[in-house]
Amino acid sequence: MxxxxxxxxxxxxxxxxxxxxxxxxxxxxxxxxxxxxxxxxxxxxxxxxxxxxxxxxxxxxxxxxxxxxxxxxxxxxxxxxxxxxxxxxxxxxxxxxxxxxxxxLIPGKPPGCLSHAERITSAVPLGRFLRALHAFPAEQAKSLQVPYDELDRLGVVNRRPKLLGFLNEIRDLQLYERVDDLEQIVQDTEPHETAGHEVFVHGDLHIRNITVDANGKVSGIIDWGDVHIGHPAVDLSIVYSFLPPEGREMFFHVYGEIDLQTQELARFKALYTTVLLMLYGHGHQDAELIKAAGQSLDLLRL
Missing domain, CATH: 3.30.200.20 (Phosphorylase Kinase; domain 1)
Structure with missing residues (x-):
């Protein structure tokens, strides 16, 4: 397969x-x-x-x-x-x-492994960026033929068994030590209704689709192939896979507060994407990506 x-x-x-x-x-x-x-x-x-x-x-x-x-x-x-x-x-x-x-060309490079202090410098710019992005008029996006979420990216019921399978693979390959903690996040995530949200989203916001400058601060956003009209949690996943708790507080102070259901869905999406990135890194013998994905999984557990 x-x-x-x-x-x-x-x-x-x-x-x-x-x-x-x-x-x-x-x-x-x-x-x-x-x-x-x-x-x-x-x-x-x-x-x-x-x-x-x-x-x-x-x-x-x-x-x-x-x-x-x-x-x-x-x-x-x-x-x-x-x-x-x-x-x-x-x-x-x-x-x-x-x-x-x-x-x-957007100056910068993929973030790779960063300290918590370096990551925190991106909290406010990311908050401003996603606030502006999610305010982009959905009707204008539709007129440009931007689709709805056709992949059900926040479908917990359908994605849970797949994610648990990926985590088993990571355990077998010994790519990450605390797989049990990640499995608990998956099991604790409840399905939530996502219909009715018509926010313009990037759709695939993770550590390979942002660039950072020499100081580790976010400098640009790339790869917009998954852009769609959907739930903001799809993009807010970057908050949990890239920012430590102190940075998350700063982010939401700028972006605005979100409810607990959105937080839960965003964390689930972040976990799903990061696990795939780690397996992709293994498949392509990319040790740097595996290590960076491991840092993101550490952040997800905080």
Whole structure:
């Protein structure tokens, strides 16, 4: 049985250079370097100024198209830099079957392992960012063809057995010591009604989709492929996987208070996403990601 992140097509550095220079000759000769890959896209830096993302699976193509429509009008309203498209690549017969997109480079790097003090510096900027994002008019988002939550990301009943299975896998692989504590969080999470919430959300806010500066402070938000209309807990998961308790207090002072049900759903979503990131790191022999995910799991237990 395959993994959820298995690619259907991987764009090599040579192919990326072919596609980029063939459609955007002003970027030639292109300095093209792979900087990462996720579930949906292979990512290259180009000339130290741009980021190009190439879908790895067909399911990622409509997500990329949504980003292309949405992000330019959204960028001017956000208090943190976001990945803004500037090059729109087309499929090439017999070479690459899907569109691809180039973005202005956001300075910074994935957070990796940080101290509590470093993490706390991001509490207020993250609070301001999510307050502004969740205030973006849902009707405007719908007019840009942003979908509803089609994956039931907060469906505790359906996701609980999957999450417990992932945790068993982490225990068997000896990737994390306190799996029992995490299983207790899963068992204690009650299903909650999420219908009726029409908030514009990023949809996949975690340690691989934010960047930080040299001081560990959040500097930008990337990878908007999961953007949708849904429950704010989907995004508020970052509060529990990235911030220590002191930082959470500062965050909610800026963002606004949330009820206990939203807190519970946000923690559950954070756990689900972080566990998948840890398993992804193991599958790709990414020791740094495994360690960073372990820090997030430590925070979730606080």
């Amino acid at each position: 395959g993994n959820v992140w298995d690619a259907e097509m991987v764009v090599s550095p040579f192919m990326a250079k072919q596609l980029i220079e063939g459609q955007f000759p002003e970027l030639a000769p292109g300095e093209v370097n792979e900087i990462g890959k996720g579930f949906d896209n292979t990512v290259y830096s180009v000339n130290g100024k741009y980021i190009f993302r190439f879908p790895r699976r067909a399911i990622a193509v409509p997500l990329l198209k949504t980003e292309n429509r949405l992000l330019p009008p959204l960028a001017e309203k956000m208090p943190l830099p976001i990945a803004t498209p500037c090059y729109f690549g087309s499929p090439v017969p017999d070479l690459y079957p899907w569109p691809f997109t180039g973005y202005y």
